[in-house]
Amino acid sequence: MAVQGTWLNLLEWLPLPAGKLLPAVIQDEASGAVLMLVDLNQEALELMSATGRVHYYHPAKRKVVAKGEASGHFQEVLEMRLNCRGDQLLLKVRPAGGACELGYQSCFFRRLTPEGWETVDPRVFDPDEVYPEIAFSH
């Protein structure tokens, strides 16, 4: 279960130099589905410590965002794992909705088939309703 206090010392246990990015795999704790792969910086770690919710550096927006700040699909961090080299994170989360801005539970909704990449996951929300003000470039 999430214990917000657990994350309060995140920067103490994971010092991250300014400007450095740390890749983080976001996994649904209940289903095991890999939802996203994002980059964290110092600010994202600070905000995650303070709120217990996933924050990450958004490459297109060039700033740190809270996952779900536009959609309401926040991700509560239940568990944090560190890799052997100490330079990657695995965050097990409880998502409040689909992770992908295109309407899917996971950003990895396409599978390789002999005919190419095929969308195999169902849409769980309508992105035009959830992100009415966003013009998608992808």
Add this chain to the structure above:
Amino acid sequence: MAVQGTWLNLLEWLPLPAGKLLPAVIQDEASGAVLMLVDLNQEALELMSATGRVHYYHPAKRKVVAKGEASGHFQEVLEMRLNCRGDQLLLKVRPAGGACELGYQSCFFRRLTPEGWETVDPRVFDPDEVYPEIAFSH
């Protein structure tokens, strides 16, 4: 199930410029455990297409390696997923042994607790036996 022919056209469906690296999350297809997070380059994609096994760019060795070439812990690729932006992969695999060179099933064997990072997974092999000639720097 793995169909090696499925991967034969990998570079056709995923053209990757020379020198570019593509991050790939490696997930155990059966257990759902996230095993590793690696970078792929063109050579790694070619070798993966030809063999059906995970290959990746090893940052310390500065070359492409087959996962398991020293340990025998190969990873058979059962499914490939592409993210929404088309710049990240999720590989679902059947591992022949522990993924982490330190002896664990997954590289993410440490969990954050109020006292810091704690090893919570059991060792599944003895790295001194499996990698007798490797001096670990980490």
